[in-house]
């Protein structure tokens with residue numbers, strides 16, 4: 001039997017073992033074997049890590065911007081060099097397909113480079129007093145963006161590299177220090193990206209990686225007085241909990257969704273089918289932006305349902321190394337939840353078109369027709385490969401049901417009539433509405449936000465930089 005790796009946390013520019021002596025086993029979601037152990041650090045060790053960022057952050061912010069930029073660009077290069085090593089861990093730790101795992105690392109390197117350029121080109125601006133009525137050209141404001149201090153970055157399991165670096169890179173280029181707390185399932189991937197980070201030669205203590213159960217140290221660090229800003233991506237319940245007690249700290253929350261695909265009777269049905277399939281089922285639906293319900297006009301519902309059924313039946317199912325669309329879910333609890341939703345939807349009388357098969361954490365792709373608004377599946381977020389079709393009589397009814405959700409991340413509208421699609425989009429309560437396309441976060445420089453229980457504040461490269469900095473004016477009176 002091969003030995004199980006123990007991964008260290010990262011503090012003071014070094015990898016370290018926790019004095020707590022507590023380790024957390026990380027199990028592969030599909031092989032069900034322990035692939036490694038991460039440190040469960042103590043509150044005292046979290047205190048030390050946070051305290052050490054304070055003077056490091058000041059020196060880091062003082063460093064010439066081009067030196068910070070150079071280090072970040074080198075990190076991007078190093079991630080590409082280490083891509084296969086990191087991708088292998090992503091695959092084994094969160095069950096992402098090999099191709100998607102490699103793509104995630106490449107996407108992340110590109111993210112860092114764009115972030116550096118974005119900051120270099122936009123961090124300073126100026127205003128003249130004469131532009132305001134009665135103002136004077138002798139008053140000139142130079143407006144700089146100042147780092148907030150120590151950012152707490154809490155990332156989720158489903159994009160353990162991309163969604164982590166989407167917080168770390170904007171924080172670092174703008175002169176913040178970071179305390180990085182990854183999801184426990186995702187923590188080895190986090191260690192791997194910090195191994196790449198460590199090779200580049202960043203100053204000690206500008207980034208600390210702390211690992212441990214959210215229930216043990218999550219709340220503790222979130223309300224810690226040494227944390228100046230929180231950037232969180234994860235479930236809505238945890239997000240709401242964080243916002244309830246981390247008072248007076250700026251916070252950006254990227255949470256869940258129940259993104260609807262609204263299909264009008266004049267839609268290009270084949271196009272809608274292609275977009276819905278990839279929107280709903282890729283990575284087994286474990287994306288906050290997955291399409292999680294279809295609201296279709298009854299005039300084309302039979303055609304759409306029949307075509308979706310054919311496609312769902314043809315979906316590849318299997319293990320991540322073989323690059324199928326459908327892979328096992330992240331853990332047993334998640335698979336049990338999705339299974340329960342499927343059972344209830346059958347009991348409630350919806351028409352099961354495909355699916356309702358399970359092997360351990362692997363839930364086969366499932367499609368329901370005739371789902372109604374009194375069923376759980378119409379409202380709950382499965383984070384799994386199950387899609388309800390809800391038939392509607394009009395655009396108004398589709399909009400009403402879309403907006404009755406507690407979530408408002410994204411939505412898709414399919415219609416050949418652009419004016420009609422834009423009119424529907426205008427009435428949808430969501431951060432973004434895609435016309436004739438699937439719901440998705442990228443490209444990564446677009447602002448990304450949710451309303452209602454889908455989040456607070458805005459992500460996306462320039463918006464994340466804004467959220468992690470504040471303006472400071474130097475006003476010159478000539």
Ligand SMILES: O=C[C@H](O)COP(=O)(O)O
Pocket residue numbers: 158159286287288289439440441442
């Ligand atoms: O799970 C939430 C992610 O932000 C979704 O990102 P994606 O649309 O690129 O898959």
